[in-house]
């Protein structure tokens with residue numbers, strides 16, 4: 001196991017290409033309870049600026065619950081989530097988004113009939129200064145601002161490989177490209193921290209490879225931090241600079257991909273219910289519906 005911090009997590013330094021103004025995300029003693037069930041039990045980890053940090057664990061381990069706290073959907077019973085100088089626990093989702101935290105969900109959420117360009121433009125809503133009135137009156141300032149946003153949207157679309165489908169309805173794209181459009185829309189908010197919830201789920205092998213390359217490109221070219229929940233261990237091992245492993249709401253291991261892969265507690269957690277899959281396998285080793293509840 002690598003040199004761990006006081007909370008048991010790696011205190012890796014920022015990646016060399018980190019964008020200015022990207023602070024660390026420090027999760028400490030995070031506890032969430034649902035009725036009698038402890039979904040997260042004093043979980044802690046640190047996401048170093050400009051790195052990909054994967055959150056893995058079998059089904060029911062608490063990964064989505066953790067994401068829901070990070071994005072303000074759930075309130076923690078105890079603990080803290082600090083993004084630089086800001087405490088995120090207790091803030092509503094729009095305030096957290098306003099601090100530069102963007103999330104993409106497992107399910108597709110783009111308006112299917114809107115063009116890719118217009119869908120991505122929606123992602124820039126938080127950065128739009130012109131009020132409805134100026135836009136409605138077609139004032140020159142509003143037109144200038146819209147042109148600048150559209151130019152940035154086109155840049156981001158090209159960056160994720162969607163430059164050739166800006167005019168197409170998002171819903172007409174193959175599934176893998178729709179997921180990339182979701183990622184592009186999140187990037188359009190110019191986030192400092194990106195929360196990716198199973199970004200390659202349901203994709204073909206080719207789409208997985210392309211999406212993983214785009215995510216690596218986001219880290220390397222934009223220098224923002226990424227927290228990744230993903231069952232595809234091939235993708236996790238390729239992308240993650242650091243990994244936190246949860247099991248039944250507890251952090252059972254943390255370190256680099258190679259370190260957690262060989263950690264006996266991790267192997268036990270994954271092999272506990274399905275002998276054929278492990279952290280090095282393709283799948284996260286689901287426990288089955290309702291496990292742990």
Ligand SMILES: Nc1ncnc2c1ncn2[C@@H]1O[C@H](COP(=O)(O)OP(=O)(O)OP(=O)(O)O)[C@@H](O)[C@H]1O
Nearest residue numbers: 034039058059060061062063064065066291292293
């Ligand atoms: N809103 C809720 N109400 C009650 N229990 C919940 C709620 N959300 C999650 N849980 C329970 O908390 C535990 C952790 O669930 P969570 O969805 O966070 O796990 P997960 O690691 O994301 O699993 P998966 O890989 O299947 O998505 C589970 O036992 C789950 O049943």
